[in-house]
Amino acid sequence: MNVLGVETSCDETAAAVVGPDGVLSDLFYGQTVHERFGGVVPEYAARAHIEKVGATVVEALARAGIERPDAVAATAGPGLIGAVIVGLCVGKALALGWGVPFIGVNHLEGHLLSSLLEPRAPEFPFLALVVSGGHTTLYRCDGVGEYTVLGETLDDAAGEAFDKVARMLDLGYPGGPTVDRLAALGDPNSVKLPRPMPGELSFSFSGLKTAVRTHVLSSARRSNEDICASFQAAVVDCLVTRVRQAAHRERLERVVIGGGVAANRGLREGLLKSGLDVYLPTPSRCTDNAAMIAVAGRLRLLKGQRDPMSVVARPVWSVTQGVELA
Amino acid sequence: MHIVIPTAEALRALGYALGQVVERGAAIGLTGDLGAGKTCFAQGLAAGLGITGPIPSPTFVLVCRYDTGRLTLWHADLYRLENQSALDQLALEEALEADGVVAVEWPDRFPGLLPDDRLDVRLDHHPDGREVTLTATGPAHAALLERLRG
Numbered sequence: 001m002n003v004l005g006v007e008t009s010c011d012e013t014a015a016a017v018v019g020p021d022g023v024l025s026d027l028f029y030g031q032t033v034h035e036r037f038g039g040v041v042p043e044y045a046a047r048a049h050i051e052k053v054g055a056t057v058v059e060a061l062a063r064a065g066i067e068r069p070d071a072v073a074a075t076a077g078p079g080l081i082g083a084v085i086v087g088l089c090v091g092k093a094l095a096l097g098w099g100v101p102f103i104g105v106n107h108l109e110g111h112l113l114s115s116l117l118e119p120r121a122p123e124f125p126f127l128a129l130v131v132s133g134g135h136t137t138l139y140r141c142d143g144v145g146e147y148t149v150l151g152e153t154l155d156d157a158a159g160e161a162f163d164k165v166a167r168m169l170d171l172g173y174p175g176g177p178t179v180d181r182l183a184a185l186g187d188p189n190s191v192k193l194p195r196p197m198p199g200e201l202s203f204s205f206s207g208l209k210t211a212v213r214t215h216v217l218s219s220a221r222r223s224n225e226d227i228c229a230s231f232q233a234a235v236v237d238c239l240v241t242r243v244r245q246a247a248h249r250e251r252l253e254r255v256v257i258g259g260g261v262a263a264n265r266g267l268r269e270g271l272l273k274s275g276l277d278v279y280l281p282t283p284s285r286c287t288d289n290a291a292m293i294a295v296a297g298r299l300r301l302l303k304g305q306r307d308p309m310s311v312v313a314r315p316v317w318s319v320t321q322g323v324e325l326a
Numbered sequence: 327m328h329i330v331i332p333t334a335e336a337l338r339a340l341g342y343a344l345g346q347v348v349e350r351g352a353a354i355g356l357t358g359d360l361g362a363g364k365t366c367f368a369q370g371l372a373a374g375l376g377i378t379g380p381i382p383s384p385t386f387v388l389v390c391r392y393d394t395g396r397l398t399l400w401h402a403d404l405y406r407l408e409n410q411s412a413l414d415q416l417a418l419e420e421a422l423e424a425d426g427v428v429a430v431e432w433p434d435r436f437p438g439l440l441p442d443d444r445l446d447v448r449l450d451h452h453p454d455g456r457e458v459t460l461t462a463t464g465p466a467h468a469a470l471l472e473r474l475r476g
Contacts (some may be wrong), residue, residue, distance in 0.1 A: 078387070080388070102440075133386050134387055135386075142427075152380060152382075153382055154380050154382065155365050155366070155369075155383050156382070156383045156385070157382070157383070157384055157386060158382060159386075160385050160386055164360055164385075167360070202380075206361070206365060206366070206383065207334070209361050210360075210361030211362065213359070213360055213361045214451075234401030268340065308369075315387060316387060316390065
């Protein structure tokens, strides 16, 4: 079964085709408009998706060498609502026009399952850490659609902390990749920063962000490289510690990661050194992409799930809940 | 009203006290630099309204709505927004008319968004913690501030 995936929940207009042997095509059209504004502009995002989604889908099908997929999967949330609606409507329209099954996918489920696209794919059950600009959540995954939240952030998401620290240092948007690059050139022990770890398996990055700000404004301010290295080391420490604690508590050795921060080299190295059985998606599949939506949709379709056309777009949607119908 | 708050817990407690006395239609602006404690204060406010569960930073999702408390709370963050048409998508005006409580971080990015009668909460870094300045700009919120003092 070849499944077309369509993803427009934030910055990227993306389309991909995934079949029984893996990814047949995987395209995205980045939106440079956000770099100009230093953040996401919802209305521009939606308008840019409308302009690009048709061509992206046509090209994804052409590169996959197929005229019509056997099913269509589209992101139904969570995300910027105007942006999500674009891809969801296109996905439904295509499925209706082709007369093939449709499935609405939770964007976070895409991140949870993106490691399944790799040649060395994990088997269930596994732990999954989703770390991005809007999410920092640790899950237990027992099968497709069987997810339990073990811990999440109480305030800022990890990616949000990266972006805000980048803004304090005038590094531009998105800040994560630049912080990662500078971190490699600095001393991670040069700035003393806290490792906030609130109760159970929760995360908290707000205090760390504030500590960086206090340092930046102090007379003892180190170089951007040293600040980035110290900040990144603190974030990675918190994330890896929580993953190890969860692995111990849940008696699970297998760990996958997903989300934009999963592309961070410090985090990848930290997890590989943790002694756990770690599955890392290739960096381009950590950030938003349509192949992960296609694979999540495909696995649900193989379980027999079909969604009606009344699936609604949701700005906030826990992956532990099913699709919402109008 | 002007106070210096030593810890994040104490700041949350102030938000909590406000959440206990706040009434329908309240509009609260939370102003302050990165890390000043805006979300922390909003977490206290939510808890004071009886809202359970995590209240994460709304920076990424722009606006969060919570229905599990005494009143509905809209918690918005204008940090990433750049223009008026982007703001329209948040439908904050609807929220302001909906008889709940609206708390907005970075309201100074869009002056005129919040009503003339509102509560301005200003948070500043201070050697002993955070300096909090609460200013009511109209009669409804002056009454709210009185209840908070009481």
